[in-house]
Every structure is written in structure tokens, then in C-alpha cells.
Amino acid sequence: MSKLDDADIESRYPDTNNFIRSITSVKRLSLCIRSLNAEELNNLKLCPCDTNWSKLLARLLEKSPSLRELEICLNDDHKDTCVDPPLVSLENELNPVPECMRSSLETFKWKGIHGSQKEVVDVVKYILRNACCLETAAVLSQSTPETEDKCKMMIQELLHSFLSSATCQLVLE
Structure with missing residues (x-):
């Protein structure tokens, strides 16, 4: 996702480390995490x-x-x-x-x-x-x-x- 400008993500169990590394170039982010564990x-x-x-x-x-x-x-x-x-x-x-x-x-x-x-x-x-x-x-x-x-x-x-x-x-x- 290195060239991603917009992201609308809904997830139940995100792998936080990989997730953060994958959105380094995102300019607009909509994020819904349903289960914080x-x-x-x-x-x-x-x-x-x-x-x-x-x-x-x-x-x-x-x-x-x-x-x-x-x-x-x-x-x-x-x-x-x-x-x-x-x-x-x-x-x-x-x-x-x-x-x-x-x-x-x-x-x-x-x-x-x-x-x-x-x-x-x-x-x-x-x-x-x-x-x-x-x-x-x-x-x-x-x-x-x-x-x-x-x-x-x-x-x-x-x-x-x-x-x-x-x-x-x-x-x-």
C-alpha cells in the first residue's frame, strides 16, 4: 500500500505492527476497529x-x-x-x-x-x-x-x- 492516498478500513483483529507499516503514505484514513484486544x-x-x-x-x-x-x-x-x-x-x-x-x-x-x-x-x-x-x-x-x-x-x-x-x-x- 505504498502509493495509497485514501483508506477506509474496518477490521476486527488488526495486526498492529504490519498495519501501521502498511499505511505510511496514507493521507486520509477512516478506521473502525470493532474489537480492541x-x-x-x-x-x-x-x-x-x-x-x-x-x-x-x-x-x-x-x-x-x-x-x-x-x-x-x-x-x-x-x-x-x-x-x-x-x-x-x-x-x-x-x-x-x-x-x-x-x-x-x-x-x-x-x-x-x-x-x-x-x-x-x-x-x-x-x-x-x-x-x-x-x-x-x-x-x-x-x-x-x-x-x-x-x-x-x-x-x-x-x-x-x-x-x-x-x-x-x-x-x-
């Missing part, structure tokens, strides 16, 4: 620059029972183009709590926060409150002089959060 996913790094990233996060948490490491990291080259989308409430979206939160998620890291303080705090609190096996949780705000006060307030609120895991090391910067 990420049972073998152990490590997820997700860039929150798209308006639907938190919905994708909710689905991936739901469908990844073996997830051990989750990193939300705003790519440096996306900082100027990303939007501050409204985040979905994981509390409302994920009922019951996903299996990975109850049995396997050990590491959570959020680096390069953008968006409203309340929305970010809600996502982080959900993970801290529900990830029973969490060993390390790090929120690295990378504040600028303009956002320093907002980041300090967010860190103070997170310091008082309930941790589901008694052994979790919480790192807030």
Missing part, C-alpha cells in the same frame, strides 16, 4: 495531544489485563500543536475497575502535563486510588514560570490522595 500489552506510552486521548486511554486500560507500565508523556514536538481537550472521567468510563488496575499495573508516570488542573488531578487520583499493585507513581509537571503556581497547587492536592497500594512510592515534581 490488547491482552498481551505490558507497557503503554501515550501522548495526550489529541482531543480523544483520554477515551483511548480508558479503552486500553479496559482491554489490557496484563498492563504493567503506563506512561502519559506529551511529546516535545507536539507541545505547540496539542489542544487542551476535556478529559473523560475515568471514574464514569471504567466501571468496574479494569483488571490491570486490580492485578498488574506497577508503574505510572505522567510527564509534561497540560490541560486543566482538575482534569489532570482526577485522572491521576483515579489511577492512585485503583491501582492495587502500584510500586511507583510519578507526576512530573515540567512547569514554566507561567504555570508554576498551578503545578504547586496540583502537587499539594495529589499529596493528600488515597493510595490503593501500601507500597507505592509517589514522586511529584
